Amino acid sequence: MLVFPNAKINIGLNIVEKRQDGFHNIESCFYPVDWTDALEISVADNFRFQSSGITIPGDGSDNLCSKAYQLIASDYDLPPVNLHLLKHIPIGAGLGGGSSDAAFTIKALNQLFSLEISVEKQISYARRLGSDCAFFILDRPAYCYGKGDEFEEIALSLQGKWIVLVNPGIHISSAEAYAGVRAQPSEEDLRKILKDPITSWKDRVRNDFEATLFSRYTLLKEIKSELYNVGAVYASMSGSGSTLFGIFDQETDLRATFPEFKVWQGHLK
Ligand SMILES: C[C@](O)(CO)[C@H](O)COP(=O)(O)OP(=O)(O)OC[C@H]1O[C@@H](n2ccc(N)nc2=O)[C@H](O)[C@@H]1O
Numbered sequence: 001m002l003v004f005p006n007a008k009i010n011i012g013l014n015i016v017e018k019r020q021d022g023f024h025n026i027e028s029c030f031y032p033v034d035w036t037d038a039l040e041i042s043v044a045d046n047f048r049f050q051s052s053g054i055t056i057p058g059d060g061s062d063n064l065c066s067k068a069y070q071l072i073a074s075d076y077d078l079p080p081v082n083l084h085l086l087k088h089i090p091i092g093a094g095l096g097g098g099s100s101d102a103a104f105t106i107k108a109l110n111q112l113f114s115l116e117i118s119v120e121k122q123i124s125y126a127r128r129l130g131s132d133c134a135f136f137i138l139d140r141p142a143y144c145y146g147k148g149d150e151f152e153e154i155a156l157s158l159q160g161k162w163i164v165l166v167n168p169g170i171h172i173s174s175a176e177a178y179a180g181v182r183a184q185p186s187e188e189d190l191r192k193i194l195k196d197p198i199t200s201w202k203d204r205v206r207n208d209f210e211a212t213l214f215s216r217y218t219l220l221k222e223i224k225s226e227l228y229n230v231g232a233v234y235a236s237m238s239g240s241g242s243t244l245f246g247i248f249d250q251e252t253d254l255r256a257t258f259p260e261f262k263v264w265q266g267h268l269k
């Protein structure tokens, strides 16, 4: 079975409270984008994880795909499988790529072996692998809260809008990014702002990681400004960086604008 785990962007990200368990409560809109990895799962004599494409730090056994397999195998009688991951989504990029790989492994195992695990149960398995993982089970626009692993439907459609993602190759881990911020309650309900036209989002739909990360890495701030200069109706950093995105009303090819960075562009669904 071949599946294509996709990335997400965060449209707004308020870090509202530091929790007793060391995590942070956030408020964010997660929106899927079609920058994808490819994951092939086939029955084998022994369990094996291999990857190609972008090099993933760590050994195969701590890959989130392997962890997802082990988690499901601890409750269900699974045969050994060969997992082959072709890694395209930049890592430490605020795009949730590793989390998506984990969630898609759960979904694929469920389908391949007819496990009939309910969506709710798949979400609770995913949650155990990382805060971002749960979103990718349903994989549709959502307002996320708590650790980012609880969500509700949001009536937001950016279908047909053009999006450009620019990744400058700076690796920022979630833990590093959260360590640098001070949580504070949000000024305005994100769900309410997102009901207003996209042209009113600039300066209102904020990512709380930008303040600290833009002063540490000025390049990130420059990329965001450039996205506005070339006509984005809204631009922001995604998650804990280092990817910036711009949303445009029409197709805009920015590969020549950012020749030294990874650029992904396409329509939103
Ligand atoms: C920045 C986001 O991508 C926004 O969507 C996520 O909040 C990050 O989620 P993630 O990478 O799946 O994070 P996890 O793997 O669960 O946690 C990694 C580390 O990030 C920090 N962390 C993560 C999520 C959260 N709500 N609060 C945190 O403080 C914790 O130090 C944690 O040990």
Ligand SMILES: Nc1ncnc2c1ncn2[C@@H]1O[C@H](COP(=O)(O)OP(=O)(O)OP(=O)(O)O)[C@@H](O)[C@H]1O
Pocket (backbone or CB within 6 Å): 056, 057, 058, 062, 063, 064, 065, 085, 090, 091, 092, 093, 094, 095, 096, 097, 098, 099, 101, 102, 132, 172, 173, 174, 239, 240, 241
């Ligand atoms: N399938 C995977 N893809 C990417 N990273 C993985 C994967 N499995 C495990 N990891 C580990 O997770 C780390 C990346 O996690 P991190 O949360 O920083 O980035 P991410 O998953 O790309 O997305 P985000 O920046 O949005 O959280 C890597 O350094 C690697 O050690």
